[in-house]
Amino acid sequence: NTPNSLKDEACGEVSLSFGIYLDICPEAEAIIFSWVAKAVSEDPRMAASLLRLHFHDCFVNGCDASVLLDDTDNFVGEKTAAPNLNSLRGFEVIDAIKSELEVVCPQTVSCADILATVARDSVILSGGPSWEVQTGRRDSLSASKEAANNNIPGPNSTVATLVAKFENVGLSLNDMVALSGAHTIGKARCSTFSTRLQGINQNGPDINLDFIASLQQLCSGSDSATTLAHLDLVTPATFDNQYYVNLISGEGLLQSDQVLVSGDEQTRQIVETYAEDPFVFFDAFKDSMLKMGSIGALTGSSGEIRRNCRTIN
Ligand code: HEM
Numbered sequence: 001n002t003p004n005s006l007k008d009e010a011c012g013e014v015s016l017s018f019g020i021y022l023d024i025c026p027e028a029e030a031i032i033f034s035w036v037a038k039a040v041s042e043d044p045r046m047a048a049s050l051l052r053l054h055f056h057d058c059f060v061n062g063c064d065a066s067v068l069l070d071d072t073d074n075f076v077g078e079k080t081a082a083p084n085l086n087s088l089r090g091f092e093v094i095d096a097i098k099s100e101l102e103v104v105c106p107q108t109v110s111c112a113d114i115l116a117t118v119a120r121d122s123v124i125l126s127g128g129p130s131w132e133v134q135t136g137r138r139d140s141l142s143a144s145k146e147a148a149n150n151n152i153p154g155p156n157s158t159v160a161t162l163v164a165k166f167e168n169v170g171l172s173l174n175d176m177v178a179l180s181g182a183h184t185i186g187k188a189r190c191s192t193f194s195t196r197l198q199g200i201n202q203n204g205p206d207i208n209l210d211f212i213a214s215l216q217q218l219c220s221g222s223d224s225a226t227t228l229a230h231l232d233l234v235t236p237a238t239f240d241n242q243y244y245v246n247l248i249s250g251e252g253l254l255q256s257d258q259v260l261v262s263g264d265e266q267t268r269q270i271v272e273t274y275a276e277d278p279f280v281f282f283d284a285f286k287d288s289m290l291k292m293g294s295i296g297a298l299t300g301s302s303g304e305i306r307r308n309c310r311t312i313n
């Protein structure tokens, strides 16, 4: 790796770089940050939702803003795929950013780069680490609902399945455990952790039945389809290492969270390290975000710079 670029794990080429907009659209990063700050001040959960958009983009044919495309006559978009439907949020924030950028520097800043930058800004605004974001991605000309269904891991996954889905996009077990720490902010619907309500996880009985009982109570209402729980019950809107502390006390919300301590010795040891030292977690998270952000990026003359993130030009 050279100092200002990261090897693209997927294709082995050096493709993205730091600071490209400093020359071609110097205000871009500040414009993006101010929109994210506004959105997060109005709705703190928006930080979580925006961070998740980048993940759901990158896992489906690379970080190419495919997740933002609406359905067309030629293809079905990814918004109705199982992991995304009635779940992804924040599209309006991306639209607002893109509209202003199109006025200031037309067809210069890609939607995929907006997603990567917004994810970083969301972490900063929630009290997490800061890092220099890599840019230079171009936007896809299509989307894949099928790949969204297949590639994005589900909340009932075992550690083996989680590892497989991450390795499928060039990310390691270490990246998987560090990136799961994104669940230190945001919320999930009762339907996504229904297996936890049964008080049995993939690897034996739960160690924290009080926690399970509180979830059962929360999800017992008639509106349980839309009821939400904090992914991190202790500091739900702060980007910290509390998520890992919770896992050790049996208070992981999703099955795919809790299995990181109950389902695998290797992942359990990493969880313990992050639970002990937030700065070790922050460093790992930054590194893994850069790796995730470089998955299958479109560069050179592939793809395009969309004028509207919802449609191809
Ligand atoms: C390890 C595998 C993962 C699984 C199985 C998983 C699954 C889920 C599920 C089921 C939800 C709740 C969705 C809902 O109820 O609508 C969720 C929320 C969330 N996920 Fe993940 N996720 C994973 C990894 C990641 C990664 C890598 C990131 C980002 C780096 C991330 C960021 C988030 C955030 C921030 C939320 C809260 C979103 C909000 O409040 O709007 N997740 N995840």
Ligand SMILES: [Ca+2]
Binding pocket: 184, 185, 232, 234, 235, 236, 237, 238, 239, 240, 241, 242, 243
């Ligand atoms: Ca937290």
